[in-house]
Amino acid sequence: MKNYLVIGGSKGVGEQIVKELSEKGNFCHVISRSEPSYSFNGNWYELDALSGELPTIEFLDGLVYCLGSINLKPFNRLSLEDFNTDLNVNFFGALKVFQHYLPTLKKSEQASVVMFSTVAVQSGMPYHASIAAAKGAVEGLVKSLAAEFAPKIRVNAIAPSIIDTTLASGILRSDQIKENMIAKHPLKRILNPIDVSKTTCFLLSSDSNGITGQIIVQDNGLVSLSY
Numbered sequence: 001m002k003n004y005l006v007i008g009g010s011k012g013v014g015e016q017i018v019k020e021l022s023e024k025g026n027f028c029h030v031i032s033r034s035e036p037s038y039s040f041n042g043n044w045y046e047l048d049a050l051s052g053e054l055p056t057i058e059f060l061d062g063l064v065y066c067l068g069s070i071n072l073k074p075f076n077r078l079s080l081e082d083f084n085t086d087l088n089v090n091f092f093g094a095l096k097v098f099q100h101y102l103p104t105l106k107k108s109e110q111a112s113v114v115m116f117s118t119v120a121v122q123s124g125m126p127y128h129a130s131i132a133a134a135k136g137a138v139e140g141l142v143k144s145l146a147a148e149f150a151p152k153i154r155v156n157a158i159a160p161s162i163i164d165t166t167l168a169s170g171i172l173r174s175d176q177i178k179e180n181m182i183a184k185h186p187l188k189r190i191l192n193p194i195d196v197s198k199t200t201c202f203l204l205s206s207d208s209n210g211i212t213g214q215i216i217v218q219d220n221g222l223v224s225l226s227y
Contacts, residue, residue: 008066016197123223146213154212161219186221
């Protein structure tokens with residue numbers, strides 16, 4: 001049994017990650033503002049990870065930072081507050097959590113950390129200036145941390161295209177919009193939380209022992225293929 005911490009594990013991708021890790025016999029610590037509506041093997045801490053005092057956890061083999069935002073606006077409507085908010089949620093929150101639990105992660109024989117980016121960093125997309133800038137900072141952090149803490153701690157990120165979760169409900173707000181979005185992807189589907197949780201659990205496991213400092217693009221071919 002291994003010990004994992006999932007930040008933002010009460011719903012969406014985080015929920016699926018906790019369920020899969022727990023089903024495999026691992027112990028999960030979940031930090032979120034809302035109580036998980038599902039059962040799992042582990043502890044739940046009611047906390048805003050961005051502003052609250054993070055709890056002490058004695059043993060960790062892996063950390064997943066699932067908090068994120070979707071803030072799509074024309075550049076001339078983006079304020080400095082928008083940029084600050086996206087940076088706080090996506091970058092500074094991840095930085096805070098990693099720094100806090102670094103001593104604990106170092107106790108593991110080999111720990112694994114997974115963060116999240118977006119395909120909009122690697123492929124320019126209109127209306128993504130704020131979120132792409134924040135996630136670009138995450139990608140730079142991932143590569144730097146992977147280099148600094150190898151071979152003890154592996155650090156990777158997943159860069160997905162849109163995932164069918166409540167966070168994306170404002171974009172996927174009708175069946176027609178969802179169908180149009182599906183048509184844009186070469187694999188004629190959009191990601192669901194289980195797709196991404198399986199990739200995350202792979203990166204946490206010993207099956208990915210040779211992978212660190214990578215940004216894993218998971219996009220149903222959206223930006224990876226000329227289509």
